Amino acid sequence: MRVHHLDCATMCPVGGRLYDGCSHGVFGRLVSHCLLLETSRGLVLVDTGIGLRDTLDPYPRLSRLYVDLLNVQLDPERTAVRQLRRLGFDPRDVRHVVLTHLDFDHAGGLEDFPQAAVHVLRRELDAARDRTARALERAGARLVLQPEAGIFLWADFGRDTNVIAAEASEQGVLCAPGSLFSPTQLPSTLMRVSAASCLNPAAMRFLAESLR
Numbered sequence: 001m002r003v004h005h006l007d008c009a010t011m012c013p014v015g016g017r018l019y020d021g022c023s024h025g026v027f028g029r030l031v032s033h034c035l036l037l038e039t040s041r042g043l044v045l046v047d048t049g050i051g052l053r054d055t056l057d058p059y060p061r062l063s064r065l066y067v068d069l070l071n072v073q074l075d076p077e078r079t080a081v082r083q084l085r086r087l088g089f090d091p092r093d094v095r096h097v098v099l100t101h102l103d104f105d106h107a108g109g110l111e112d113f114p115q116a117a118v119h120v121l122r123r124e125l126d127a128a129r130d131r132t133a134r135a136l137e138r139a140g141a142r143l144v145l146q147p148e149a150g151i152f153l154w155a156d157f158g159r160d161t162n163v164i165a166a167e168a169s170e171q172g173v174l175c176a177p178g179s180l181f182s183p184t185q186l187p188s189t190l191m192r193v194s195a196a197s198c199l200n201p202a203a204m205r206f207l208a209e210s211l212r
Contacts, residue, residue: 006033006035010073014026045080055076060172122149132194135198139204156190157190176191
């Protein structure tokens with residue numbers, strides 16, 4: 001097995017060695033350390049760094065405060081998908097993505113590898129699902145089903161979620177109205193929500209606005 005070490009998101013926050021313990025100037029240097037493993041069964045990526053879309057158009061999904069505070073260098077050439085191509089690999093050959101945690105600088109590039117199976121620690125998924133549930137409740141949704149495991153929960157939005165989904169698509173947000181899961185496909189106030197929605201500020205803002 002061969003291992004490639006990748007820096008898939010460089011951050012240079014003001015504070016120097018207070019951040020990284022070794023810098024001598026005003027700015028520190030932190031990296032999103034990802035691993036690309038060449039195995040007999042295909043490529044395995046450990047963490048993804050920041051995604052390509054977020055380097056090109058960051059603020060629909062990333063927090064401006066966080067990007068500015070950490071002085072994140074939004075360089076498309078540092079994304080995992082671009083680095084893989086430079087190494088001579090086809091990103092479609094990544095069979096598995098292993099996420100150490102779900103911060104944007106470690107999991108933001110997931111969408112660049114849609115063919116890969118994703119592996120995440122149970123506690124990370126549980127934490128994300130709980131954050132999404134609490135955010136929906138604060139916005140005014142009523143939780144109908146919040147399972148103890150899995151990647152989805154169900155919420156009642158109090159109005160036709162087909163309409164919400166149509167409005168969402170115009171803003172680049174994908175929603176799953178309850179009618180999609182009904183044999184009659186009649187309008188429903190229920191929506192299936194991904195546990196990872198809390199990681200997408202644009203999606204959570206839209207859902208909160210739809211409940212006003």
